[in-house]
């Protein structure tokens with residue numbers, strides 16, 4: 001072991017910053033006394049912990065950090081790396097987090113960089129990003145639940161990235177775990193030798209050292225290619241710090257990054273001066289330099305948060321390098337309009353969105369304006385939970401309230417051949433405003449996903465019915481073991497982004513697990529529905545839908561609705577349907593008399609044409625079905641305030 005004896009830089013001793021929470025004085029993380037300059041590449045391991053949601057990744061990270069002395073041993077250590085308020089409140093990881101520590105392996109000090117990743121499919125971009133900086137993964141499987149949908153996708157992702165897999169069966173302390181069955185699943189699905197699987201309990205601390213030994217034994221050290229004075233590092237993640245501004249999590253591939261270095265971004269070509277460097281232990285600890293293969297953070301004089309582009313490569317000024325290949329950001333699955341509750345809050349909200357998106361590179365943000373709500377943004381997310389978490393973070397971390405409009409999935413329209421010149425090869429339809437009618441459109445397309453469901457055999461029938469009610473097409477059904485099946489379906493994204501996951505949990509008594517991946521586009525019966533008030537469409541209330549879903553939903557049962565409403569809202573609003581639609585009271589009469597729905601059809605069948613006739617006013621639309629805009633939006637739109 002190499003102890004820190006002299007300053008690496010005369011005036012830059014390792015400083016201890018933010019020694020908080022569990023980091024009491026008895027913490028003996030050797031990394032604080034180690035000169036990282038002296039850790040050779042062969043003694044570095046970069047790895048992620050991956051698993052299906054709730055299989056115990058963060059708890060395992062807690063135990064590992066305790067064993068190596070990074071945090072003091074305490075029964076209060078619960079998901080230490082879940083630092084965000086939203087993660088603590090929801091009990092889920094939404095951001096990958098890094099911790100570096102020294103592990104004594106057979107008398108040799110190894111520098112281990114651990115990345116704890118999220119399990120929910122909406123945050124899978126965090127997993128892909130993390131794997132890009134690792135040479136191996138710990139694949140955790142809950143011994144009671146066995147292999148689940150995300151276990152399969154995580155395993156496939158690791159193999160696709162050429163990573164070593166350390167399989168761990170966790171929660172073996174629980175009664176009635178069937179270890180043989182789990183080992184069989186791992187063998188039959190992934191060809192994993194049962195003898196290589198480590199039995200562990202992250203809760204009671206069983207098997208932790210065995211896991212760390214396997215990380216050292218089975219995972220390769222990072223590769224670097226540079227020679228001489230070259231410098232090359234990758235920006236893997238970023239976040240906003242109120243004192244330091246934009247902070248970047250980096251991995252150095254070649255050369256040594258030092259305080260004061262002048263560096264240039266490959267993407268923006270801008271040059272910066274390195275102001276601070278550090279490692280996460282998991283608390284932030286300043287260091288004077290980051291060496292090849294190592295992971296740490298840096299700040300420089302970036303003027304705006306937009307300059308920190310995740311996936312960017314940096315090099316020494318005037319010494320250009322080939323950019324490091326980085327995983328591309330997945331396409332957004334769901335879009336929603338984000339507006340300030342008052343137009344005067346616009347710039348505050350803009351700053352908050354900029355800062356949160358710095359820490360979430362998987363969102364896409366475009367400015368948007370609405371006659372009723374003013375200036376705002378159309379933001380794309382990887383799922384509804386991702387959208388909820390983003391808006392919750394705006395509120396919790398920046399005190400910024402937002403009005404969210406009804407989420408929609410990104411449709412595409414192929415224009416008629418003679419109009420391609422004018423409209424391009426395809427027209428993206430992220431909001432009803434982007435819609436074009438049949439005189440322009442040749443084909444309407446909607447996004448589909450390949451959904452994988454793992455479920456006990458006795459629920460197969462219910463799952464098949466749920467999928468078919470969501471227009472799913474069965475692709476494959478295989479047995480995972482003697483009692484559970486894996487069902488693969490192609491499903492339209494618009495049908496699964498709303499309640500599919502909850503419905504699946506409900507009909508399978510919580511046993512069904514679901515994962516999905518982008519599967520392109522299919523021909524669609526898409527229609528646009530406008531809601532007309534006094535004959536005029538209200539753009540905020542238009543929506544895109546499948547014809548079968550745009551059916552008017554019958555009379556408003558005013559008396560019933562009064563019962564449902566919270567008292568304080570009664571004077572101003574009334575709930576119109578089973579959705580969350582709220583109408584200002586003054587407009588109820590108008591709504592009952594004058595609201596009609598107008599459908600603009602793609603290729604309508606006879607039945608759908610009937611529906612279109614109905615909706616176009618031959619039969620009045622008495623209720624506004626299927627619309628889910630926020631209460632505030634509706635009141636704003638209808639009262640024009």
Ligand SMILES: Nc1nc2c(ncn2[C@@H]2O[C@H](COP(=O)(O)OP(=O)(O)OP(=O)(O)O)[C@@H](O)[C@H]2O)c(=O)[nH]1
Pocket residue numbers: 051052053054055056057058059060079091092093094117118119120170171172173174200201202203204
């Ligand atoms: N009995 C038992 N419970 C465990 C064990 N490991 C984790 N748990 C519990 O399982 C639940 C989920 O644990 P987490 O560590 O949050 O799981 P996770 O995989 O990080 O969850 P996400 O990041 O949200 O996907 C918590 O209630 C833990 O206390 C274990 O070894 N034994």
